[in-house]
Amino acid sequence: MINKLLLCATVLVAGCTTVVPVKQKFPEVPQILMEKCEPLSTIDKTSVVFSEFLSTVAVNYTKYHTCAAVVSAWQDWYRDQKKISDDLNK
Amino acid sequence: MWIINWLPEFLVHLIFLAGILGTIAGFVFGYLPLVNKYKLLIQVISVLILSLGVYLEGGIAEKQKWELRVKELEVKVSEAQAKSAHVNTQIVEKVVTQTNTIKVKGDKVLQYIDREVKVFDNTCTITEAIIKAHNLAALNQLPLDEQK
Numbered sequence: 001m002i003n004k005l006l007l008c009a010t011v012l013v014a015g016c017t018t019v020v021p022v023k024q025k026f027p028e029v030p031q032i033l034m035e036k037c038e039p040l041s042t043i044d045k046t047s048v049v050f051s052e053f054l055s056t057v058a059v060n061y062t063k064y065h066t067c068a069a070v071v072s073a074w075q076d077w078y079r080d081q082k083k084i085s086d087d088l089n090k
Numbered sequence: 091m092w093i094i095n096w097l098p099e100f101l102v103h104l105i106f107l108a109g110i111l112g113t114i115a116g117f118v119f120g121y122l123p124l125v126n127k128y129k130l131l132i133q134v135i136s137v138l139i140l141s142l143g144v145y146l147e148g149g150i151a152e153k154q155k156w157e158l159r160v161k162e163l164e165v166k167v168s169e170a171q172a173k174s175a176h177v178n179t180q181i182v183e184k185v186v187t188q189t190n191t192i193k194v195k196g197d198k199v200l201q202y203i204d205r206e207v208k209v210f211d212n213t214c215t216i217t218e219a220i221i222k223a224h225n226l227a228a229l230n231q232l233p234l235d236e237q238k
Contacts, residue, residue: 022163027174030182040228043221050214051207053224055200060228062196069188073181080177088170 024088027081033074037067094149102150106143112136 040060043053094102116133119125125132226233 022160022167024167025171027171028178030178030185032182032185042225042228046218046221048216048221049208049211050216051203051211053216053220054203054207057224058196058199058203062192062199065192065196066189069185069192073185073188076184077177077181080181081174084170084173084177088166 024085027084029077033070033077035070037070038063040064094146094153097146099150102143102146105139106147109136109138109140109143113140 040063041056043056048056112132113136115125116129116136120129120133222233225231
């Protein structure tokens with residue numbers, strides 16, 4: 001009987017690992033950064049005038065600059081979020 | 091410790107206090123006739139109770155320390171989440187502004203082409219090879235003779 005009581009007492013006072021109930025949620029990325037870059041425009045005709053050709057080139061440059069802005073924002077997002085995360089884990 | 095999770099805190103203090111009182115009674119007041127009769131039994135039991143009490147008190151102190159750390163961490167995490175949301179807002183604003191500026195500038199360039207370059211439409215001939223080269227570059231494709 002005493003042995004059983006001692007066993008119960010030992011189980012009750014036994015230390016055990018406790019999971020810390022605080023979780024750091026991975027930050028959500030703004031939807032605007034998840035949009036894919038537009039594919040570059042092509043000329044679907046066999047002959048075009050010079051201004052039309054140049055307009056297509058200019059449109060493609062605009063697409064590039066838009067995509068570059070998003071990539072740059074991704075880099076800023078990563079740098080800033082990493083800093084916040086690093087500060088939290090200090 | 092499991093027992094600490096369901097045992098009321100005052101009971102732990104009570105066990106500890108009982109251990110102290112029992113130990114004092116067993117070791118200091120052993121000369122009293124009533125205590126003297128069960129002196130050894132009181133000493134053994136009270137030392138065991140005191141040990142359990144000290145152990146449980148230590149457990150409570152440790153638990154409180156962890157709870158405090160959890161609270162500190164919760165505050166830090168919520169601050170970090172607020173900062174993170176602020177960063178997201180700033181980045182979205184920046185991208186929207188930049189994208190609009192790029193679009194406006196692009197439109198201005200197209201207007202410029204319409205206004206200033208159209209006059210060269212008759213003098214500059216765009217051959218099929220030029221269009222093909224442009225499309226290959228836009229699609230990042232190899233020319234046919236390079237594909238072999």
